[in-house]
Amino acid sequence: MDLDNHIEGLGMHTDMSCITILYQDEIGGLQVKTHEGKWIDISPSEGSLVVNIGDMMQAWSNDKLRSSEHRVILKQPVNRFSLAFFWCFEDEKVIMAPNEVVGEGNKRVYDPFVCKDYVKFRENNQRGRFEKVGYTVRDFAGIK
Ligand SMILES: O=C(O)CCC(=O)C(=O)O
Ligand SMILES: [Fe+2]
Numbered sequence: 001m002d003l004d005n006h007i008e009g010l011g012m013h014t015d016m017s018c019i020t021i022l023y024q025d026e027i028g029g030l031q032v033k034t035h036e037g038k039w040i041d042i043s044p045s046e047g048s049l050v051v052n053i054g055d056m057m058q059a060w061s062n063d064k065l066r067s068s069e070h071r072v073i074l075k076q077p078v079n080r081f082s083l084a085f086f087w088c089f090e091d092e093k094v095i096m097a098p099n100e101v102v103g104e105g106n107k108r109v110y111d112p113f114v115c116k117d118y119v120k121f122r123e124n125n126q127r128g129r130f131e132k133v134g135y136t137v138r139d140f141a142g143i144k
Contacts (some may be wrong), residue, residue: 006073006074006075007073007074007076007077008071008072008073008074009029009071009072009073009074009080010071010072011071012033012069012070012071013069013070013071014054014055014058014067014068014069014070014136014137015052015054015055015067015068015084015086016054016055016056016086016088016118016119016122016137017052017054017055017056017057017086017087017088018053018054018056018057018060018087018088018089019051019052019053019054019057019087020050020051020052020054020084020085020086020087021049021050021051021084021085021087022049022050022051022052022082022083022084022085023049023050023082023083023084024042024044024050024080024081024082025044025080025081025082026044026046027044027074027078027079027080027081028041028042028043028044028080029072029073029074029075029080030042030044030050030070030071030072030082031070031071031072031073032052032068032069032070033068033069033070035066039071039073042070052067052068052070053065053066053067053068054067054086054088055067055118055136055137056088056089056095056115056118056137058137059095059097059109059110059113059137059141060095060096060097060101061097061101062097062101062102062103062106062108062109062110063109064101067136067137088115088119089115090115091114091115091116091119092114092115092116093114093115094112094113094114094115095110095112095113095114095115095118095141096110096112097109097110107143108143109142109143110137110138110141110142110143111141111142111143112141113140113141117140118137118140118141121135121140122135122140
């Protein structure tokens, strides 16, 4: 997409949460990246909410569920309203995919980690913030 005529409201990122429940008003602007790397609009629809998988869920599911890469792009310089509810595990909880989720014969993708340590990791790294998906849970706890 040609970004010259658009305003990047919120740079590409993944949410750190388990799931995010999101309301956006009729202005829209939310986009999600598909598996093929294409950005698609998530058009606002009255009375509906968007549910996003976040990094904690991706790690807990051993990559069976994918944390969505998303961003906000505005096609005109207008104010928009959105409200996000980030549902996370508690700070001290350790995220480790259960054996039955990993599945016999499959590789474990993440080392166990404490939720708040991942949040700190993201907050303390410029690239982990909202500018771009620089660091994600894979950089933090991914088994190389
Ligand atoms: O404003 C939006 O529609 C998205 C907000 C978002 O992705 C976030 O706060 O993590
Ligand atoms: Fe987000």
